[in-house]
Amino acid sequence: MQYSKSTDYALHALLHLGHPERHANVGIKELSATLGVSESYLSKIMSKLRQDGIVRAVPGVNGGYELARPAGRITFLDVIQVMEGREQLFECSNSKSQQHQLLADDGADEPVRERRGNGECLVEKVMLGAQQHLHQYLQEHTIQSLLDEAFKRHFNLEGNKK
Amino acid sequence: MQYSKSTDYALHALLHLGHPERHANVGIKELSATLGVSESYLSKIMSKLRQDGIVRAVPGVNGGYELARPAGRITFLDVIQVMEGREQLFECSNSKSQQHQLLADDGADEPVRERRGNGECLVEKVMLGAQQHLHQYLQEHTIQSLLDEAFKRHFNLEGNKK
DNA sequence: CTATTGTGGACCTGTGATATCCATAATAAA
């Protein structure tokens, strides 16, 4: 259970694009050189980010990428969901097993009522709760907020030096 | 990014073992039949749970598995970590790239000082935070707590029927 | 028109999840 390298790359690419004194339209070459990732692979990732509306891309001379919206509105969750997909953390694989009855109906021998609604899965409920906690946290952190913190740290270091 | 089926199976197996009126030493046959998973595969999972001290196993006639400690002390996090491993959610893949400087030192052109300590990674910091939130939540839910809730629900249903 | 730059498809490789089979070890009961 670990985020893929693609997520790593995507985050770093966006952080680069979000850097204050950046001329618009950063080319794949610059990104590739900065991150140390092959152009071929990185372009796949950028393409995905574009399809999901995180960045804009323009081909042609002096083309390149730029953020499609302010860095403050690009959350970690956004990026992660683009790269890792939006499936849920836990998905039951055999909801018609004998086990299921025990947890959804707790062994009650009532005839199969298909109302299904108050008989909602408790395992999934726990896991969904976990997922929501995780997502909420990831939504509170944006590309901008990380950049801000980096700047703050830099400022403090400079201060100490003098 | 999804938990594996093994985790699903493990959770259900433990829920079965934790059931109140269970004779000790539940055999792999019973588990397999209840969960609807092959004996071969399920035994692998049980073996892993044993190696991590979640269950005890005794071979031989009338042998089987039982919880190694009270169900209230087996958390979801425990189970998930046994099955999914304990790697962290995010692991940097190229900490010596050009990017790294930007985020750890924020572009300061100071000579490479290898003190490393106040120059801690901000991306990892965010991700570690996310992981801790997730883990904390998963630690608050145990096999017992889920079982309790299932019982409570059952009780309410019975009440409504009368 | 042309050089430049992103897009998308085909393809390759290694790894890990899922799963089965079997030989062996351990154990309780007869």
Next chain:
DNA sequence: TTTATTATGGATATCACAGGTCCACAATAG
């Protein structure tokens, strides 16, 4: 002590997917 039973661990198979390369093509600015 033997025997039937039950868990263990190694070997193996299959399959999907992460990670990555290459290339032909589309789009665009100048």
